[in-house]
């Protein structure tokens with residue numbers, strides 16, 4: 001089955017060669033073709049070019065995209081969309097003066113979500129999560145990473161990962177699973193964090209690896225959660241079982257977690273709201289993708305990741321939502337792209353590169369997703385009529401998407 005999209009006002013993020021990420025100055029460049037066509041065969045991009053080259057081309061379905069833009073779907077490389085219930089009461093508590101830390105210290109936060117999740121059946125958890133996934137697909141997300149981490153027991157973590165597996169089987173978009181093995185110290189281990197890290201290393205990681213329920217291993221490396229030694233131990237144990245590190249780090253404090261991640265060949269380091277000059281130097285020594293989560297900064301009123309500094313140091317940058325019930329109850333990549341432009345001073349070109357090809361890199365899938373390239377998956381967004389691609393982040397909060405195509409099919 002072939003689909004031909006014609007008269008595209010501008011085809012965005014066209015990459016002739018199959019590059020895996022863009023860094024530094026190159027992020028300012030967003031290759032496009034004006035007045036273009038795009039040809040899809042089944043689930044694959046097979047052709048594109050100027051309309052002048054589209055004469056007499058035939059297809060089973062023809063979509064006229066006159067006045068509209070076509071771009072690759074968003075690649076959201078950091079989410080926690082499998083969760084139970086919500087935490088709007090904590091939101092109100094923060095409005096009334098409590099901090100995220102105060103709420104965590106009194107047993108709320110991640111521990112609150114873990115309690116809810118442990119009491120929720122696997123089927124109910126699946127239904128709640130599937131609804132969120134449907135919603136983000138409509139918002140243009142065509143590839144997504146989903147973490148565990150609200151289980152905090154071996155059984156509840158496995159339940160989360162089995163739900164992610166079902167989502168992967170039942171939805172057309174690309175799903176990559178991460179074992180967020182150490183997200184918070186469970187109440188039962190309050191005075192025995194070592195014991196919990198031992199459980200993660202000796203039981204949880206081997207079980208998850210044996211059942212092939214995750215590809216990546218994550219730790220919340222942060223004061224009051226897991227320190228450098230815990231992080232190192234867990235990443236090493238994960239690697240021994242074939243899991244690739246991809247960690248939460250530098251959200252509230254910068255104390256060397258990035259170095260641990262880079263030394264363990266992490267695929268990405270995520271958050272980085274706090275960043276030292278040394279962190280930037282360390283990042284320059286490896287292939288780890290820095291990932292910014294601007295919706296989290298927005299929601300918690302914490303600093304934005306200094307994306308400009310990273311890009312000006314020649315580094316790449318990816319953008320993701322962090323969709324979760326505590327710090328970012330939103331999976332809207334369009335808002336993320338706008339907020340990166342408005343608050344982090346990324347140009348529209350940089351933000352779109354960060355949310356497509358670099359997001360795909362942060363999931364290890366940029367060979368097949370994240371750009372308009374022959375042979376890549378036909379995952380695309382067709383916008384409503386808009387004047388230019390800069391209009392997308394500019395007119396923030398509006399829905400500019402008309403059609404989302406995933407694996408060659410309209411969703």
Ligand SMILES: N=CN[C@@H](CCC(=O)O)C(=O)O
Nearest residue numbers: 109110220322324325326327
């Ligand atoms: N920071 C750690 N984990 C999540 C938030 C978890 C929560 O508050 O439920 C995050 O990435 O922001």
Ligand SMILES: [Zn+2]
Nearest residue numbers: 078080248322
């Ligand atoms: Zn997160």
